[in-house]
Amino acid sequence: MALRVSAVVALVAAFLANAAQGEDCSLPFCQEFDGHQVRCENPSMGQYFPHPTDCHQYIRCSFSGMFVMACPPGTAWDQDLRTCAHEATVASCKKVPDICDCDCCFRADPDDVAGFVYCYTSAGGAKATPYKLRCPEGRKWDDSTVSCV
Incomplete structure (x- = not known):
């Protein structure tokens, strides 16, 4: 049935x-x-x-x-x-500005005060790949301390 x-x-x-x-x-x-x-x-x-x-x-x-x-x-x-x-x-969220001028470093996201970009170059990579991230709610990215405050 x-x-x-x-x-x-x-x-x-x-x-x-x-x-x-x-x-x-x-x-x-x-x-x-x-x-x-x-x-x-x-x-x-x-x-x-x-x-x-x-x-x-x-x-x-x-x-x-x-x-x-x-x-x-x-x-x-x-x-x-x-x-x-x-x-x-997630590839669909990787719409980030081309600000990676370093390897394994962090940069402020120019479009979001609570956001930051992690630049990472994998083994054999020619250019750093940007990964867009966000600080926890209520915090914002501080370039001088390289952290969320």
Whole structure:
């Protein structure tokens, strides 16, 4: 009986997803974010997508619709891992200015007083890779002490 119910649910979800593809984007299985369309293709399977404009959020699709979810502070959605990971390791959050003129050093983030950039050159690397980070809430980066104060 349970197998029959789950098969019916899967068929209904597939029908709804296919029907939605021929229609305009509308809730519960399609939504636009700043001009970027996100569509749940198979909501019964529980899909996850990166938010198209905010790396600190992701979109969870379920049978009841799509939900925008926030990652915990200091983390960002990693689509490859299907989880929130430290934002310095997430490619979609690495939009940082080219200020790395050093190896294994820290620089203030020119766009964020609470932010800083860690410049790291891996073995054999020709140029330092910038990793954008943030101080804990209520603190800001201080270049003179090279720390969050």
